[in-house]
Amino acid sequence: MKKVNGLLGVVFIGATVALSLNSCNGKYACHEDNISAAGADDSHNKGQNCMVCHQAKGEGEGCFIAAGTVYDQNLLNTVSSGKVDFYTGPNETGTLKQTILIDSKGNFYTTADFSPVGLYPVVTGPTGNKKEMGSALTSGACNSCHGSSTDNLWVD
Numbered sequence: 001m002k003k004v005n006g007l008l009g010v011v012f013i014g015a016t017v018a019l020s021l022n023s024c025n026g027k028y029a030c031h032e033d034n035i036s037a038a039g040a041d042d043s044h045n046k047g048q049n050c051m052v053c054h055q056a057k058g059e060g061e062g063c064f065i066a067a068g069t070v071y072d073q074n075l076l077n078t079v080s081s082g083k084v085d086f087y088t089g090p091n092e093t094g095t096l097k098q099t100i101l102i103d104s105k106g107n108f109y110t111t112a113d114f115s116p117v118g119l120y121p122v123v124t125g126p127t128g129n130k131k132e133m134g135s136a137l138t139s140g141a142c143n144s145c146h147g148s149s150t151d152n153l154w155v156d
Contacts, residue, residue: 020036035110036103038081043107046154047076048111051141066116067109068142070102070123073156078106081126082155086119091132094120116140125155 010057034054036043050067054060064084070079082102088094097119100108116137131154139145146153 002052027129028109029058030063032062034060034064035112035139036101036108038101040103041105041146043103043105043109046106047143047147049141049143049148050107051144054109062111064109064111064138064140065114066098066100067107068141068146068153069106069126070108071106071152071154072125073154075154079155080104080106080123082124085124086109086114086116086137087117087122088134089127090120090134094123123153123155127156130156 017085046069050060052058052066053066054062054064056063065147066084070083070084071077072079079102081104084100084102085092085096086098087096097109098112098114098116100110102108117139118136120136121142125131142153
């Protein structure tokens, strides 16, 4: 019986390793760095949930930790610069954990190693005006709610 249990253990470990190696079967692996930058214009698909493609089994380059699109106050055009800060408390309180710059197409995204869950984002637009989210994040996929079940992200 010990030989059977030992053999089953080896088979189980081998299968686990094989499955984990195949979990990133998209075009790009999760270890690809992909972080938005001020002035950059290589992003795409404004307003869509970036993390549908930018995840382990997706076709996007890198696995995004947080991503979204920011519009101006008329909700038709995107902003061309700014940033999104992630704080441990509401209204810019607590510790600043991460800053993501908004690119020239209004998109922000990062593969940086942090967890946005439980953090409070503050969007700063090109004029310096800010918009704060009053509740803690449950996901970094900002466009999964904004533009879907809630208004688009915007700042004036």
